[in-house]
Amino acid sequence: MKISSVKIISLLFFVLSAFYLYTANQIQVFAFDVNSPFNAKTFPIYLGYAGMFFAGLQILLPEKSVEKVNHNVLDYKKVIYLVIIMIFYGLTILKVGFFLSTSIFLLLSYYFLGERRWKLMLIFSFPFVAVFMFLLHGALNIYLRDPLLKYLGIIG
Amino acid sequence: MIEGILIGLNTALSLKNILMVVMGCFFGTIIGMLPGLGPMTAIALMIPITYGFDPATGLILMAGVYYGAVFGGSTSSILINAPGIPGTVATSFDGYPMAQQGKAGKALAIAAYSSFAGGTIAAIFLLFAAPSLSKISLSFRSPDYFALMILGLTAVAAFSSKGQFLKAMMMAVLGLMLACVGQDTLSDIPRFTFNNMNLSDGISFVLVVMATFAMSEALTIILRGTDPSSAAKAISLKELGSIKLDKDETKKTLKTIPRSSVIGFIVGVLPGAGSTIASFLAYGMERNFVNKEEKEKFGKGSVHGLAAPETANNAACSGSFVPLLTLGIPGSGTTAVMLGALLGFGIQPGPRLYMTNPEIFWSVIMSMYIGMVILLILNLPLIPYIARILAVPRTFLIPMILFFSVTGIYLMSFNTFDIFLMIGIAVVATGLRLYKFPMPPLILAFVLGGLMEENLRRSLLISDGSFNFLWDRPLTAIILAFTILIFSWQSYISLKSK
Numbered sequence: 001m002k003i004s005s006v007k008i009i010s011l012l013f014f015v016l017s018a019f020y021l022y023t024a025n026q027i028q029v030f031a032f033d034v035n036s037p038f039n040a041k042t043f044p045i046y047l048g049y050a051g052m053f054f055a056g057l058q059i060l061l062p063e064k065s066v067e068k069v070n071h072n073v074l075d076y077k078k079v080i081y082l083v084i085i086m087i088f089y090g091l092t093i094l095k096v097g098f099f100l101s102t103s104i105f106l107l108l109s110y111y112f113l114g115e116r117r118w119k120l121m122l123i124f125s126f127p128f129v130a131v132f133m134f135l136l137h138g139a140l141n142i143y144l145r146d147p148l149l150k151y152l153g154i155i156g
Numbered sequence: 157m158i159e160g161i162l163i164g165l166n167t168a169l170s171l172k173n174i175l176m177v178v179m180g181c182f183f184g185t186i187i188g189m190l191p192g193l194g195p196m197t198a199i200a201l202m203i204p205i206t207y208g209f210d211p212a213t214g215l216i217l218m219a220g221v222y223y224g225a226v227f228g229g230s231t232s233s234i235l236i237n238a239p240g241i242p243g244t245v246a247t248s249f250d251g252y253p254m255a256q257q258g259k260a261g262k263a264l265a266i267a268a269y270s271s272f273a274g275g276t277i278a279a280i281f282l283l284f285a286a287p288s289l290s291k292i293s294l295s296f297r298s299p300d301y302f303a304l305m306i307l308g309l310t311a312v313a314a315f316s317s318k319g320q321f322l323k324a325m326m327m328a329v330l331g332l333m334l335a336c337v338g339q340d341t342l343s344d345i346p347r348f349t350f351n352n353m354n355l356s357d358g359i360s361f362v363l364v365v366m367a368t369f370a371m372s373e374a375l376t377i378i379l380r381g382t383d384p385s386s387a388a389k390a391i392s393l394k395e396l397g398s399i400k401l402d403k404d405e406t407k408k409t410l411k412t413i414p415r416s417s418v419i420g421f422i423v424g425v426l427p428g429a430g431s432t433i434a435s436f437l438a439y440g441m442e443r444n445f446v447n448k449e450e451k452e453k454f455g456k457g458s459v460h461g462l463a464a465p466e467t468a469n470n471a472a473c474s475g476s477f478v479p480l481l482t483l484g485i486p487g488s489g490t491t492a493v494m495l496g497a498l499l500g501f502g503i504q505p506g507p508r509l510y511m512t513n514p515e516i517f518w519s520v521i522m523s524m525y526i527g528m529v530i531l532l533i534l535n536l537p538l539i540p541y542i543a544r545i546l547a548v549p550r551t552f553l554i555p556m557i558l559f560f561s562v563t564g565i566y567l568m569s570f571n572t573f574d575i576f577l578m579i580g581i582a583v584v585a586t587g588l589r590l591y592k593f594p595m596p597p598l599i600l601a602f603v604l605g606g607l608m609e610e611n612l613r614r615s616l617l618i619s620d621g622s623f624n625f626l627w628d629r630p631l632t633a634i635i636l637a638f639t640i641l642i643f644s645w646q647s648y649i650s651l652k653s654k
Contacts, residue, residue: 006323006591013326020333020348027347037621040340040347043609047336051329058322061650067591074379079586082378082554083579086562090575093566102559109555113378124552132563142208142567 004066007059014055021048081112097146102129160287164518168526173216176209177523180220181227181530188228193557194241195225196596197373199493200365201557203500204564211501212516216523218494223275223473223524226431227531230267230466235260243431243469246439250454250461257457261399266409266459267466268535269401270416272528274467277417278424278474279524285425286521289482293507296483298614299625303635305608308485310639311426313597314646315433321646324597327588331598334359335605342613354573361496363574364602366561367581368595374557375586383550399536405459408450412442412463420468424475426487431469431476438468474524480505481517486603489596496603 024044033039089105106125115121136142137155149155167173180202187198198221206214229244234251247267254263296304313324337348338358349355377383401409416438423434442464443454454461479487484506486492498505509517565574585595619625627633 009588009591009593010326013330017329017333023348027345029345030343033343036617037619038613038616040343040345042616043612044333044336044347047329047332051326051333054322054325054329058326061322069590073381074590075381076379078378079375082375082558083583086558086579087576089562090572090579093575094572102563105562106555106559109558110551113551113554115549115551120552124556136567144567145570 004063005069006063006067010055010058014052014059017048017051017055020051021045024048078112082109085109085112094145095147097148097150098144099129099133099146100148102132160514160518161283161522163514164520164522167212167515167519168216168522173213173519173523174526176213176217177220177527178530180217180222181224181527181534184221184224184226185228185231185531185534187221188225188241188244189232190553193373193377194369195222195490196365196493196599197369197557198222198225199490199497200362200370201560201564203362203365203493203497204567206497207500207568211498211503211513212519214497214501215494215516215520218497219477219520219523220527220530222490222494223470223527224531224534226469226473227268227271227535230271230469231264231535234263234267234462241431243435243472244465245432246435246465247462247469249439249465250456250458253455253457254462258397259457261397262401262405263457263462265399265401265536266405266462268532269409270413270463270466271470271535272532273413274417274420275470275474275528275531276525277414278421278471279521279528281417281421281471282474282477282524283521285478286481286517289478290507290509293483296507296631297629298611298618299629299632300635301483301485302608302611302615303626303632303639304483304485305604305611307635307639307642308479308487309597309601309604310642312488312600313594314642319649320592320594321650323591323593327593327595328597328601331601332605332608334364334598335602336609341606341610354571354577359577360565360568360574361500361603362568363565363578364581365493365496365599366565367578368585368598370557370561371578371582372585372589372595374554374561375582376589377550378554379586379590408459409463412460413467415445416442416464416467417471420471421475423468424472424487425478431472434468434472434475435465438464470528477520481509481520482507484509484607486600489599492596492600492603496599499603 021044024041024047027041027044029039029041085105085108089101092101092104103125106129107121110121110124133144133146136144144155146155168177183202184195184198187193188195199218202218202221206217209217225241226243229241230247230251233244233248234255237248237252251263251267254260309328310325313328314321335358337355339346339349339356346356419438419441420431420434423437424431439461442460443451446458446460450458450460476487476491479485480491480495484495484504486495495505503509503513503516561578562575565578566572568574589595615625616623619628625632626636
């Protein structure tokens with residue numbers, strides 16, 4: 001018997017709801033609040049039950065039509081690349097600074113999505129981010145931490 | 157009311173706010189034209205920008221984006237049979253055949269006039285309906301609000317799920333679960349933070365919206381290998397033909413507009429229904445209104461068939477502001493995003509909004525008229541030019557969406573944890589989208605989560621822990637009866653088809 005992906009997702013949601021319910025029961029409420037009709041864990045407990053109820057129904061009831069996704073035509077490689085670039089961006093934004101990390105993020109994203117017009121890629125990375133930073137700093141007065149530009153004396 | 161209208165006009169007609177309407181309509185039109193990117197993505201990308209403005213300006217900008225996206229969605233529907241948003245699917249039934257007959261310009265003109273008229277008429281309805289409903293809703297108590305939120309969630313789950321009611325309900329529960337992360341509002345007890353300080357303030361609403369819409373839609377486009385800008389390329393190359401309507405076409409359009417406006421507005425007010433249902437309903441109703449000869453033309457380029465859904469979807473947009481502005485409860489995913497943004501400003505929409513913040517209440521209504529005029533100007537002569545701007549390759553478009561999403565959330569908290577959390581939620585949301593798990597119920601539930609818990613808390617404390625509050629007041633009982641009706645109907649449909 002083959003179990004459909006939707007049922008597997010529902011099963012995962014059922015487990016998540018059960019864990020949520022368990023965690024909700026572990027919430028430490030104040031001693032005077034324990035027997036109160038409503039305390040910090042009441043609503044989450046209801047949600048845990050509700051999640052298990054709906055996920056349980058989805059698992060138990062027969063499916064109208066099995067949701068078929070053709071994984072062969074999906075471009076997982078590019079999505080994984082983009083996710084890695086975004087994580088890399090998140091890791092470097094504070095240490096390297098907004099300007100360099102954002103420009104490299106954009107440049108790498110264009111490249112991995114198949115763009116090879118280097119002139120355009122460069123225009124829409126470094127100068128684009130510079131203009132964006134100028135607008136944030138100059139127009140909206142939003143401070144952006146950038147150790148590199150600070151070291152170079154471009155921003156204060 | 158006159159005083160309110162004047163306050164609204166004064167705020168809406170300021171140079172800054174007019175500029176916001178123009179910007180919102182322009183940006184919304186562009187996003188609306190791109191298949192796969194809907195008004196929620198457009199509004200989500202706007203939220204970090206709006207935090208630099210006052211609440212009225214922010215809401216005016218978001219409202220402009222909303223009806224701009226609905227307006228823009230019709231263009232790709234008509235010209236290349238690829239609806240930009242679900243609300244314009246019905247537009248393609250007769251709009252595309254008209255374009256194929258060499259009447260693309262006329263079809264666009266009919267769509268523009270109908271949208272303009274539908275939006276304007278509905279804004280007039282809103283002008284009268286909103287204050288009256290606000291007065292009525294002042295009598296609402298916590299149990300009524302709690303019941304109303306349950307109704308809103310059930311309705312959105314029912315209507316947005318396209319037959320996948322259980323999946324939608326699971327998403328609604330997930331949204332509520334996410335909303336519970338962080339300190340309890342009353343006791344400050346941490347919940348589901350797992351000793352992580354970054355979670356003690358809860359998960360940011362903007363983060364969830366950006367992750368589940370902007371970012372996950374961008375990742376889905378890459379995953380499926382679709383090119384949203386292909387629509388724009390086709391538009392810019394197309395011969396549009398004349399945009400002038402003859403006497404007969406004008407007469408037919410004028411006949412359709414009033415009835416479709418009423419249908420659109422009423423459907424828009426209902427929680428969960430929105431512009432998609434409004435446009436299909438108006439299309440179906442219009443088919444019944446016309447004579448046999450006209451009925452035959454439906455699906456083959458009928459003027460009635462084009463004008464009806466276009467009028468209704470714009471009227472529904474204005475209608476959806478009624479529950480948001482009067483009850484503080486959004487009726488759709490898009491208005492839920494707006495509610496979240498308003499809460500971010502420290503504004504609680506609801507029956508007292510037009511007393512405490514009349515400038516917000518009235519200026520949004522007034523800006524709708526201005527927006528409709530701007531959209532008419534944008535849509536008629538400028539469409540081929542907008543389309544050219546749109547022909548941005550996806551190799552540039554997707555990184556830009558990701559950039560604005562990540563930067564938007566980073567600028568709000570300057571915390572890299574939020575970036576990683578957003579990426580995680582976006583990846584999960586992309587996977588769920590593949591298996592048709594709808595996202596609007598999740599957003600609505602996330603926004604309503606805090607309010608729902610607060611109203612349940614008050615109701616249970618007043619009734620000393622008894623659930624009698626659910627049927628003690630007739631209003632609560634009636635609202636819950638509607639909820640049970642929708643729930644039973646959806647369960648019946650699901651079981652019947654199984």
